């Protein structure tokens with residue numbers, strides 16, 4: 001299968017659609033072989049069925065955990081992705097963790113402390129809605145710590161993720177790539193629809209003014225932290241239906257690649273009978 005969304009180590013990444021690192025298949029509008037929403041319904045349904053079976057196997061075998069990291073600009077669709085992509089799985093085997101502004105307790109530790117604590121147990125799927133990457137994104141854009149500190153973090157993140165992978169956690173990282181125009185539309189629809197007012201704050205509007213700085217910070221994170229053990233995926237995300245399909249496909253493909261087996265029964269099943 002073609003995997004244009006995976007950033008290879010050393011890849012040049014350009015998110016603004018120009019320059020050497022620009023790749024059409026990673027641009028916000030890209031929808032591959034699909035033209036409209038209805039076309040992805042059937043393949044998505046099929047993938048959901050496969051995902052449910054694979055999740056059961058993941059739980060039964062309990063040799064691996066799957067950590068899914070979702071990052072992107074405000075309104076990029078992290079919540080919608082969790083709702084739609086995970087619609088196909090057993091909620092008992094899945095934990096979602098939201099990374100907000102760190103608490104006093106969290107800020108008094110190293111930046112990876114809260115992420116490490118939230119890594120899923122073997123047999124489970126864990127979703128990070130935002131993640132330790134905020135510490136090289138919002139922190140970098142707003143100078144929340146000196147450059148000398150955040151600069152070191154790329155390597156620290158790579159080492160941390162390597163340790164997780166070596167200990168049985170598969171790490172899938174998705175950058176949900178929307179365009180600045182698409183964000184404008186989504187913010188406006190939140191302003192204009194009273195049922196969406198709870199979703200919008202002044203901070204969302206303020207952060208939009210830093211769009212270019214965020215793009216630079218994302219480009220750096222995607223380039224420096226795409227490793228052989230935990231590459232980033234740049235997901236075209238203007239069209240929610242395509243975003244959901246591509247992410248679900250990657251999750252299924254990754255779980256299939258683990259070549260999991262149901263464990264051997266602990267008793268001789270051939271002699272068991274029920275009265």
Ligand code: ADP
Pocket residue numbers: 074099100101102129130134135138139144
């Ligand atoms: P979301 O936008 O993910 O739906 P919120 O509106 O509560 O959720 O936003 C969470 C906020 O917390 C974001 O603005 C994010 O940048 C911020 N945040 C997350 N991690 C950190 C961090 N390590 N340092 C500073 N701010 C952070």
